[in-house]
Amino acid sequence: MMDKPWDELSHLIEQAEPARVQDFLEQLSPTETARAISRISASDQGKLFAMLSPAEAADVIEDVSETQAADLIEEMPPQQAAAIIEELQSDLQADLLGELDEEDAEAILTRMDPEEAQEARQFLEYAPDTAGGIMVSELLCYRKDQTIGEVLADLQAHRETYADYHVQYIYVTDTRQRLAGVLRMHDLLFPSHSSLLSKVMIKTPLKVAVNANLEELSDFFEQHKLFGVPVVDAKGRLAGVVLPEAVEEATRKRSVSQFLGVSGIIGGEEFRTMPLLLRSGRRLSWLSINIVLNIVAASVIAIYQDTLSAVIALAIFLPMISDMSGCSGNQAVAVSMRELTLGLVRPNEVLRVWAKEASLGAINGLALGLLLGGVAFLYKGNPYLGLVVGGALAANTLVAVSLGGLLPLVLKRFKMDPALVSGPILTTVTDMCGFFFVLSFATAILPRLM
Amino acid sequence: MMDKPWDELSHLIEQAEPARVQDFLEQLSPTETARAISRISASDQGKLFAMLSPAEAADVIEDVSETQAADLIEEMPPQQAAAIIEELQSDLQADLLGELDEEDAEAILTRMDPEEAQEARQFLEYAPDTAGGIMVSELLCYRKDQTIGEVLADLQAHRETYADYHVQYIYVTDTRQRLAGVLRMHDLLFPSHSSLLSKVMIKTPLKVAVNANLEELSDFFEQHKLFGVPVVDAKGRLAGVVLPEAVEEATRKRSVSQFLGVSGIIGGEEFRTMPLLLRSGRRLSWLSINIVLNIVAASVIAIYQDTLSAVIALAIFLPMISDMSGCSGNQAVAVSMRELTLGLVRPNEVLRVWAKEASLGAINGLALGLLLGGVAFLYKGNPYLGLVVGGALAANTLVAVSLGGLLPLVLKRFKMDPALVSGPILTTVTDMCGFFFVLSFATAILPRLM
16 A cells, blocks of 8 residues: 555546445545545546445545535536435435535436435525434334334334434324324333334423524433434424434534634635635635724824824834734633533623623733833833833723623624624724724823833 | 522522422523523532532533533532532543542542542543543443343343433443443344343444544544444453544534634633633733733834834834734634644645645735735835835735644644644744834835835
8 A cells, every 4th residue: 555545546546446446445434535535636536436336425425524525516417416415314415415506406406316305405494503404314203003013023124224323212203294202222122012102102202393403402412311302393293303413513513613713714614625716715805804904903003103203112012912902802702702602691691791801801901011011111211101001001901801702792692603703803993992092192191202 | 480590599599498499400401500500609509509419419510511510519528529429420520520620639539439439530541532531431231141131131120220321232241341242222122031142242343442532433433323332441341432422522622622722711611700810810821921922023123113213104014914914824723723633634744734825825915915015005105115015914924824834733743732822823923024024125125115
């Protein structure tokens, strides 16, 4: 085997040996597969998927991240994509189709088996962070007028198919597909084979609504140690099952997108295997908003140019005040976002958060102001310079920490994404205030500074 | 019921009515419980836990975040804490004891049931992000010389206890407690009751080592759709079971701590219910490192003071260049950290990442440089000012993006936490370089700028 698995993979693809390609992929772990696929050329990727059966291709698609999977699917002929998507679990089908352009998704859906396509369309309608968005439709479901014996026979007959199911309960529905009861596997062990399900099932099954959100689902699994919960639509019909690991995974995805959003990666994940101009353009779209905001903030400095030329030492402290206030504010943003996610604070508790952050901002402002003010004093031997710089940092830390704590709550209330919007607003406002404090304080006592 | 559940809770606690307190807590969801507990005073918290039975207290502890739980435990008499911790699942026991000071943990351990304490000590030794750190010891385990009938009888007899177990498989061990086989629940359905487990079990069970890391565990569950995997120690003895949702949860915790670290919240989570001085001190410890780094970076400006007083307009652009480069660099940091987490890039692939980021940095640097350079030109009508500002931003974007892409890889290689360390290093270096580029370019063509 060569040093790099993707070189080996490329080589096997070039030689057009589907069996060896398949053998090779099988011995890679999912992480290694994802890495190897991402490193081969787009034309090799195309050839590879043309070589694999839809089921084999689906295995590969499951190993790579959703963003990568969507990119791969988009490059395929719709017929081939449809065959592969049919092999995926229902929740992944919807996730992937949701990542595609509407047109591409439609082209694939029309080529899928009509029943599967209808289900996928149904799943696509649920919001991604709800029970409907993360449930699977692969579950064991029988009518209440069936017997234990019939269920056992069916389980035996379809062992292979059911072995792939993550769901461990047996759901019982009435004639209108409404959820009527549930059975655990071991409930099948003891009753006689001729018992009707309606007689042995648990008749008031726990369930969640299709529009239940992630917090509600987390709460559910904290309260009930179950392997899954049935999801019912508005009419009480069984729509799917949510597994506890799906809730954890969706919560994790949200943390990841928060982290990426705060760092200025917007519009979905970025991988270095994406085309350069796409990556560059997406990063620039965020940067160009920032540069405009920066220009707005710096205009405060332009207003006070005369003060600045009179006391050039101030120019050294402007970037420090801007940067330090940004740091203090970001800490408060992170704490608010975390408390919002955990449900420890509600978007309307503005006053409570403000009181908590303002007192902290005052203490930290004082500490940082004394430190930087001391440095400014020592630098020029002028106590008034120390006063201006230290006072400005102290005041601006108070502003930054208060604003940082409140922004996520306010943005959430106005249905905006705190991860994306908090940073730019915070930086702009604290820069403007910081520059204003330093330069207006300096202007006020200008003679003592010169 | 009053407006705020925590007021109601405080009220019931003051009235010393354990039954009503318990009833009240039971109707709250875990999120509501966490919120109510965090809002009542420390003395009420103490009274509350003194009122509840250890099992009831453990239910509350399970609802709050780990940081909060550790704070609550630390305030209790060790005897009481020990009784509550005994009621928790083994992985949560270890997580909580691990959050405490060693002394506090020891005081609790010595007061626990010796067998439970020994197990907890064992669990504490496993690193948190490994199979040993996230496994549970609550599992169904029988010897291979037992019969199906004995297992069924035991399952019936201990139904209540086992109902709390998340683990759905039956593990079979040999006389030395080494893992010998596994049975699924439905494997108990068909064989005769007198069959020995050794005859009906799957003899080559899938398993992982106690030191398997999160990536390996994620890979395992991607490859094998199972409800859990047995964990064996170096001698092949069954140590516990890892559930897929535990892997997702640990991965999510890592994303959260990355996000908090990048935002400057270090040393664990912060909640606004923590004491003000503790919160302030922890945030300051990170800020004070930053202020020192800021002073170092700004010293570059001090060196070029003469240039700055000659062309005061430059002072307006210094904070912008510092901020924009920081933004560009942070985007690259986020992409690298994400690719590292997904295993798409290895810490030694420095050259590959550099090539990818340098080309992107050149393009974005050019775009941003043209934009800001244009603004500088229009501001004073001096094309040379535009050239200096635009050129400096372009050059510094290239530096920031390259450095941002590489830092996480290099830090990871030296076993440092990229989430904590990347930001401060990146900002300091890009600030210094940015200031240097603007001011040295300006110095070089100073006559044309005046």
